[in-house]
Amino acid sequence: MSEIKPIAAGNNAAADTGEERDWAAAKAFFDSLKTRKPRPPKPQYAVTIAVSSRTLFDMTKERQIYEEEGVEKYVSHQQEHEDEPLKPGAAFPFVKALMTVNTRLRELYPDCEELFDIVLMTNNHAQVGVRLINSINHYDLTIERFCMTGGKSPIGYLKAYMTNLYLSKDSEKVQEAIEQGIAAATMFTPDTEVQLSDTQLRVAFDGDAVLFSDESEIIVKQHGLDTFFEHEKKYENKPLAQGPLKCFLEALGKLQRKFYARNERMSCPIRTYLVTARSAASSGARVLKTLRSWGLEVDEALFLAGAPKGPLLQKIRPHIFFDDQMFHIEGAKELGTIAAHVPYGIGQKYHKGKLIEQTPKK
Helix, strand or coil: CCCCCCCCCCCCCCCCCHHHHHHHHHHHHHHHCCCCCCCCCCCCCCEEEEECHHHHEECHHHHHHHHHHCHHHHHHHHHHCCCCCCEECCCHHHHHHHHHHHHHHHHHCCCCCCCEEEEEEECCCHHHHHHHHHHHHHCCCCCCEEEECCCCCCHHHCCCCCEEEEEECCHHHHHHHHHCCCCEEEEECCCCCCCCCCCCEEEEECCECCCECCHHHHHHHHHCHHHHHHHHHHCCCCCCCECCCHHHHHHHHHHHHHHHCCCCCCCCCEEEEEEECCCHHHHHHHHHHHHHHHCCCCCEEEECCCCCCHHHHHHHCCCEEEECCHHHHHHHHHCCCCEEECCCCHHHHEECCEECCCCCCC
């Protein structure tokens, strides 16, 4: 899975290197702007979030033109309407919340490089870029790094951009990213719109096959709950293997600790939640001990013992909720939660506990 980038303890690189000179020039440029536009952080220290254009903005109409009339009509439409800002998409509130955290970090650490860096990662053609740029500027989003691949998959660029998390509407691209060891999820727009916090980033994670591997879930699916409970009790002190989103939780935790170091724990603008279908008494200890063994923590742990997650998420109102099973995603978005599907593990072969019939490949 995605490696966490090292946090700089000081300026260890020689000041006269070409890279340092480039960054010094970039800093001087942004410092000279009258708008005081924040300078992007150095990628090697940032928590890089790559979002597709269709997750950041609502491009339903444009997508329909592309599918029904072809790429040339699509590009022409975008150029004809490039002065009309696109409407916000599923990832928009999440991106705004990331910017809020960055603002708070810069207040505490003016020269901080350990920030969120948002990259627009899209297979759009460069001709569409003007409308994307105009939309980003219209909403005053801090997105300076783009990757527009002209119809080709952008997945091959994710590691070059040092991506910690990739969010897309395209499930095949998300699957490809996960197979390359990059934390990724397919985003879904909620059925109803709810008011989200504008002062705190809230991120909710499922446990098995999201933060953790699917090893325990395999036992549930293949041998039933009784065997699962016995297994979890027997291996309570053996940490679970990491799942595809573990590194993203780790990155959030490192940023949280920067606030704790300034006695800002109670007003920290990042809050994390574990929302799991596990039972606390029967199988919860192993989960908490695994997090402890990793040196990680979540702010709130909710064990639902099989109860629906939607009502709890409706109370939390996260900017994003990660789960590996589509029926949890569907239940969440029906109640207004912005949900992101992680296509990982044995759960992809099941729906509501029942094995999905696989169509044999020709």
